[in-house]
Amino acid sequence: MPDLLVVKDLKTHIRMRHSTVEAVDGLSLTIKAGETVGLVGESGSGKSMTGMSIMRLLPPGGHRAGGTIALEGRDISAVSEREMRRIRGNDIAMVFQDPMTSLNPTMSIGEQIAESVRVHRGASATQGMERAADVLALVGMPKPKERLEAYPHQLSGGLRQRVVIAMALACEPRLLIADEPTTALDVTIQSQILDLLDDLKSRLNMAMLLITHDMGVIARCADRTMVMYAGRIVESADTPTVFRHMHHPYTQALLASIPDLDTDRNDVLYSIPGLPPDLSRPHQHACRFAPRCRFAQDLCRQEEPTLLAHDRNHEVACFFPVAGLFSTSGSADARRDWARPSGGAGDAPVAADQPLLVLDHVVKAFPITAGVLQRRVGSVKAVSDVSFSVSKGDTFGLVGESGCGKTTLGRLIVALEKPDSGSVRFGQDELSAMRGRLLRRKRRDVQLMFQDPYASLDPRMRISSTLREPLAVQHIGSRHDQDERMSQALSDVGLAPRSLGLYPHEFSGGQRQRIGLARALSLEPQLIVADEPVSALDASIQSQVLNLMRRLQNEKGLTYVLISHDLSVVRYLANRIGVMYLGKLIEIGTADDVYGAPAHPYTHGLLSAVPVADPMFARRKGVAIMGDLPSAVDPPSGCRFRTRCPRAAELCATTEPPLRPFGVSSHLAACHFPLETPLQPAAAGVSTDSPFLERRHPDHVNED
Amino acid sequence: MALIEASIDDRDPRSGHGMWLRVFVQNRLAACGLVIIALITVFCFLGPVVYHTNQVQTDPLNAALGPGAGHPLGTDGVGYDILGRLMLGGQSSLEVGLAAAFLASVWGTAVGAVAGYLGGVVDGLLMRMVDALLAIPSLLLILLLASVFTPSTLMLIVVITFVSWPSTARLVRGDALSLRSRDYVLAAKVVGADGPRIILRHIVPNSIGTIVVQTTFEIANAILLLAALSFLGLGVPPPAANWGGMLTDGLNYIQVGYWWLIYPAGTAIVLTVIAFNFVGDALRDALEVRLQRR
Numbered sequence: 002m003p004d005l006l007v008v009k010d011l012k013t014h015i016r017m018r019h020s021t022v023e024a025v026d027g028l029s030l031t032i033k034a035g036e037t038v039g040l041v042g043e044s045g046s047g048k049s050m051t052g053m054s055i056m057r058l059l060p061p062g063g064h065r066a067g068g069t070i071a072l073e074g075r076d077i078s079a080v081s082e083r084e085m086r087r088i089r090g091n092d093i094a095m096v097f098q099d100p101m102t103s104l105n106p107t108m109s110i111g112e113q114i115a116e117s118v119r120v121h122r123g124a125s126a127t128q129g130m131e132r133a134a135d136v137l138a139l140v141g142m143p144k145p146k147e148r149l150e151a152y153p154h155q156l157s158g159g160l161r162q163r164v165v166i167a168m169a170l171a172c173e174p175r176l177l178i179a180d181e182p183t184t185a186l187d188v189t190i191q192s193q194i195l196d197l198l199d200d201l202k203s204r205l206n207m208a209m210l211l212i213t214h215d216m217g218v219i220a221r222c223a224d225r226t227m228v229m230y231a232g233r234i235v236e237s238a239d240t241p242t243v244f245r246h247m248h249h250p251y252t253q254a255l256l257a258s259i260p261d262l263d264t265d266r267n268d269v270l271y272s273i274p275g276l277p278p279d280l281s282r283p284h285q286h287a288c289r290f291a292p293r294c295r296f297a298q299d300l301c302r303q304e305e306p307t308l309l310a311h312d313r314n315h316e317v318a319c320f321f322p323v324a325g326l327f328s329t330s331g332s333a334d335a336r337r338d339w340a341r342p343s344g345g346a347g348d349a350p351v352a353a354d355q356p357l358l359v360l361d362h363v364v365k366a367f368p369i370t371a372g373v374l375q376r377r378v379g380s381v382k383a384v385s386d387v388s389f390s391v392s393k394g395d396t397f398g399l400v401g402e403s404g405c406g407k408t409t410l411g412r413l414i415v416a417l418e419k420p421d422s423g424s425v426r427f428g429q430d431e432l433s434a435m436r437g438r439l440l441r442r443k444r445r446d447v448q449l450m451f452q453d454p455y456a457s458l459d460p461r462m463r464i465s466s467t468l469r470e471p472l473a474v475q476h477i478g479s480r481h482d483q484d485e486r487m488s489q490a491l492s493d494v495g496l497a498p499r500s501l502g503l504y505p506h507e508f509s510g511g512q513r514q515r516i517g518l519a520r521a522l523s524l525e526p527q528l529i530v531a532d533e534p535v536s537a538l539d540a541s542i543q544s545q546v547l548n549l550m551r552r553l554q555n556e557k558g559l560t561y562v563l564i565s566h567d568l569s570v571v572r573y574l575a576n577r578i579g580v581m582y583l584g585k586l587i588e589i590g591t592a593d594d595v596y597g598a599p600a601h602p603y604t605h606g607l608l609s610a611v612p613v614a615d616p617m618f619a620r621r622k623g624v625a626i627m628g629d630l631p632s633a634v635d636p637p638s639g640c641r642f643r644t645r646c647p648r649a650a651e652l653c654a655t656t657e658p659p660l661r662p663f664g665v666s667s668h669l670a671a672c673h674f675p676l677e678t679p680l681q682p683a684a685a686g687v688s689t690d691s692p693f694l695e696r697r698h699p700d701h702v703n704e705d
Numbered sequence: 706m707a708l709i710e711a712s713i714d715d716r717d718p719r720s721g722h723g724m725w726l727r728v729f730v731q732n733r734l735a736a737c738g739l740v741i742i743a744l745i746t747v748f749c750f751l752g753p754v755v756y757h758t759n760q761v762q763t764d765p766l767n768a769a770l771g772p773g774a775g776h777p778l779g780t781d782g783v784g785y786d787i788l789g790r791l792m793l794g795g796q797s798s799l800e801v802g803l804a805a806a807f808l809a810s811v812w813g814t815a816v817g818a819v820a821g822y823l824g825g826v827v828d829g830l831l832m833r834m835v836d837a838l839l840a841i842p843s844l845l846l847i848l849l850l851a852s853v854f855t856p857s858t859l860m861l862i863v864v865i866t867f868v869s870w871p872s873t874a875r876l877v878r879g880d881a882l883s884l885r886s887r888d889y890v891l892a893a894k895v896v897g898a899d900g901p902r903i904i905l906r907h908i909v910p911n912s913i914g915t916i917v918v919q920t921t922f923e924i925a926n927a928i929l930l931l932a933a934l935s936f937l938g939l940g941v942p943p944p945a946a947n948w949g950g951m952l953t954d955g956l957n958y959i960q961v962g963y964w965w966l967i968y969p970a971g972t973a974i975v976l977t978v979i980a981f982n983f984v985g986d987a988l989r990d991a992l993e994v995r996l997q998r999r
Contacts, residue, residue: 415895441897449895457888461910461992470906471896517892524896 003073005208006032006055006093006176011068013047013054020281024050024063026232029308032176037202037209039223039240041216043255043539045277047232048212052178055210056095057085072176091121094169098181100161104153110137110164111149117171136167141197157629159190166197173205180212187402187566189626192610195221214539216259217612220244225314228252231278231289234308238315241616248311248322251290256326258544259614260573262596269551270544270573276509288320296321356390357560358414358528363387363423363433365409369634381633383409385584386423391577393527396554396561398575398592400568400607404630406584407564411530414562415449416440427528445475448521452533454513458505464516465501471524490519493556494549511542515549522553530562535570547573568611572596580604583633583641589660590668600663600670600677603642640673648674735987741980745973749795758789761944769958772965779965782954785946791969794946797858798928799977801947805865805930806923812866813873814916818904820874821881832878835871843868844933851939858941861934865927873919880912914989921985925978932974948974 013025025047032038042048053059055070057078070078077088089095097103105113114136115129124132130149137145140163153161162182169177179198183191199222202209211223219226219240226243228236228251236249247253257271275293288294291301300320308318364387366380383406391397399407412418413425416432425433427447435443451457458467468487472478478486488498494515505513514534521529534550535543551574553559565571571578571592578595580588580603588601599605606626628645631637637644643653652673660669662680670677730736764784772779778787820831838846850864884890885908893903909916932949934940940950948970955966 417891417894441899444895444897447895449892451888451892453888457892459889459893459907459911461913462906470893470898474893474896474898474902520892520896 003034004031005034005036005073006030006210007069007071008051008055009069009071011051011054011070012066013050013059014064014066015050015060016062016064017281022281023066023232024280025054026280027068028229028232028234029068030227030234030237032208032210034175034208035202035206037211037222037224039211039213039219039226040229041213041219041226042229043214043277043541045280046229047280048214048229049180051229052095052180052210052212055178056089056093057082058089058095087121090117090169090174091172092174093176093178094172094174096162096165096169096177096179096182099185100158100165101153101185103165104161106153109150109152110156111151114164114168114171117168121172132171133167136170137164139170139201140164140167141193142167158186159193159629162186162190162194163197166194166201170201170205170207174207176208176210177202178210178212181214182211183218184213184215187630188568188607188610188612189402190629191218191612193627195612198222215612216244216256216540216614220614220616221612228255232280233289233318234316235290235318236316237308238312242312242315244614244616246325248315248317248324249290249319250294250296250321250323253323253326254293254295255540256614258541260544260547260569261613261615262569262572262608262611269548272544272548273541274545276511276542288318296323355392357393357395357428358562359390359424359426360410360414361388361424361426363410363413363420363425365406365413365418365420379634382584382636383633384413384420385636387581387584387586388423389579389586389589391528391560391562393560394554394558395577396563396575398571398578399562399564399581400566400571400578401581402607402630403566404583404633405581406633407581408532410581411449411532411562411564414528414530415447416444417449442475445524446526447528447530448524448526450514450517450521450529450531450534453537454510454517455505457517458513460505462504463501464503464505467505467516468501468520468523471520475524477524486523490523493522493553494519509542510538511545514538514542514546518546518549518553522557525557526559528560528562530564532564533566534563536565536567543570550574568596568608580607583631583636585641585671586660587642587672588668588670590664590670594664594668598664598668598677600668600675600679601642601672602646602648602674602676604670605676606645640671648672650674732987732990734983735991738980738983738987741976742984745795745977745980746799749792749799752792753789756789756792758786760785760789760793760946769963769966771963778969779963781951781966782958785944787951787965787969790946790951791948791973794948794951794970795973797941797945797947798931798949798974801858801861801865801931802924802927802977804862805869805927806920808862808866809869809923809927810873810916810920813870813919814877814909814912816870817874817877817879818881818908818912821878822885822900822904822908824882824885828878831874835874835878838868838871839875843930847930847934848937848939851934856934856939856941861931861941865930868930869923869926873916873923876915876919877909877912880915881908884908884911913992917988917992918985921981924981928974928977 008028008030011025011028012023015022015024028051030038040048040051050059050063054065065078068078069076072088072092077085104110111130111133114133115126118124118132119126119129133149134145137148142148142160142163153164156164182198183194186194195218198209201207211219213219223240226238226240227234228243228249230251236243236247236252243252244256254271254273258273260270273293278289286305287303288297288301288306291297294301298321306318306320308316311317311322363384365384366382368377369379369381370376371378387410399410401407409418413420416425416435420433424431430443432443432447465487468490469483472483472486477483487501491498491500496512496515496519505516508516531550535546538546547570550561554561561574563571563574576592578590578592579586580595580601582603588595588599588604595604596608599608603626610626626645631644639655640646640653640658643649646653658671658673660671662669663675663677764780766784767780768784769782770776770780776786776788778791780786781790816831820828846868847864850867854860854864890903890907893907929949931940931947932952935947935950936953940947951970952967952974955963955970958966
């Protein structure tokens, strides 16, 4: 196949106020017609800047400092801006990450798609609209002709991303640059969009440069994969080779640090120590990965390795290449002796324990008001009748798509919200009924870990003030005691004592998340609700935080409620799992039961939609969940999942399925037509009460 | 331990005590503004010690003299020496301007932060009050107040504060509304912090940029309001003086070309206002910890 795009020795620099960031430093890549090349790397590795350089859409201060970019043999790095405008959208199109911000909210989607046809092809308004309807049909938009008049806010996230892709395809570009095309989407929608991109590529014989941080996405879509680190390509080969027989220690470490659905929960994840280098500092002649590399030797710190062909079509920039997958067994580096002892809490919950946290028929709805008089016009049913309990020392994972009410449930547990009905009990106390001084004191026991580590730290407070606040608020200890507890908390999470005098912006994302954890720990809580604790972090940093959470749990006997959309992360940390859909808990059980033998079709679909960082597995087509999440304002009658369920029947629309037991270890699912055989067949119309609380904790129920 | 990040070791261990001062001083315009403010203050408060003039008795014989020997900046319509009067007027302008702006900011911030943080009925009530005050032209309000109370410097400060605080309250309330749903405010709630603590420790410090800039505007505004009051004869009666009053007196002579009655006072007002704006701008940057480099 002919080479479509040839980038040679691309250097992109971004001038900042006081320094120059060398975002891309000598990158070469070739994309053949009809080929998908994956560019993968952590944030700040320069992968997006590569895409922007090709499009010549660099941010202010950014410029191409060297190298050539040739499209079909024609050097497009030298053409005029006017000529470049003709190429953009016509020959090369781009899909951005966030479909909400990449669409103009004041233009109908038809007009937006037609715009590029009219600009590049000189089409009339009618022709443009016809083409728009065509491409909308191509990207699988239901009822494309009727949707032409729709505005972006009227569409769901998944449909919006389809519109963005339709815009990119309107002029049949030969190359599509997709920059994190699915990062802002839920897993079920993500898998729909990835399927679409795959399908389009083969139908239109279009080449694609897929830029992402997600190894799972790469494994699923890319023909060839290039791994980027600190502005340079460190490894480039066929996708299966990169995932199975990689030679660069970074690729190896990156893959080892991602938990997948099969990771043994008793393992400690491999994590890459340290942080990526600061590209604004002049780099020495050394391998950029050397400071974090397990295999680095003197040579690595004196000379910079170049990208050399290792095997056929396999290039690696490393002096001491490794051979293939990281073997975890027996590696002293990867496994620490503080790993959870096998056969411990990770395997079977101690059933005799009294539950630490009990949620009993919790309901929470947020009113929607309209007009000057704040008339109530409806309500978002965020959490509808959810019951479960968590024993001491357990990690309870709560999974579901965005908008399923898992974050609201987390806030109900930490008493940031009050339930409309039902109760949240913590130990002997009913947390949801406490208020004022009593509640403020009780808060010591239940702490929250936030998703965005930057937003959860007051930017104007030094770390010392942030860590002192909980202690000062709770009047714990003298100033001296507080100082001691603060340094203890810092060393618990692995930060240097001098961090106390710094401000949040002076830390990296992973360090900030550690500070958030230190703050939560300083009150010595029994329960920590972790709301997406690692989803804002890069893969190599994620595993550091996950290991830390695991270690602290073992040391301090913590109980976690882990809320995440990332099923692999939940699988790694949690021993019991609840699956939520549209405010309902639809399946609950031990991690092994839920992941191993899901009973609810939604759980099954969710699991098969997770992109797995293994090209062999990822290309296997699973049962995809179709369509979008219905509105929580007006949820479907009966079973809420029925609108997207392949097994839905009439019964599902009329009767809400109760939770009923499957297997032995309190595995419950709410489905009329489950994938596994229930212990007792449910009669239609039985009470929706969960038998679970009574079954599992007779002691507790008797007390009440 | 391999899992511990040791990458913060290369940071400046002295951390940022006094860092904002360094950032502030690095800003040329701010330094300029500070110097101007210092010079004006020295001129107004120490000037009369060196340069003696009679600012009590009028001197009709020497009225409206142009700049020349004995009167470097000339004399005004009733024979007061302009240079000396500029010093005297500056004293009251600066006192009233600074005090009124400071009080208005403190009160406005308190009301705005409480309203924004608590929301609901409290917010509704306080903001309707603010709306009402903002809807009445401030000059009308100030006239009303000034005609009820006997004018004195203290009285003027109170009156100007009363008409200035609503705009600060409105701005701070807007900040507080968005700040109260930030994760770090939630984090503080989760550890058990109560309302006053959250307002004082999290809401107010994070809207300090708005507050500081608004305060510098209020200083300028107060000086101009004082001028308007004097123009309407509701300021402190002569022989007390202020820049605004001098300016408005001078306007009576604009047709006959007595420029020295207008330019000195005008320049003084403009310089002061600009200097405070420079300082306010730089203060906002300096207090923005995220901009601090080390």
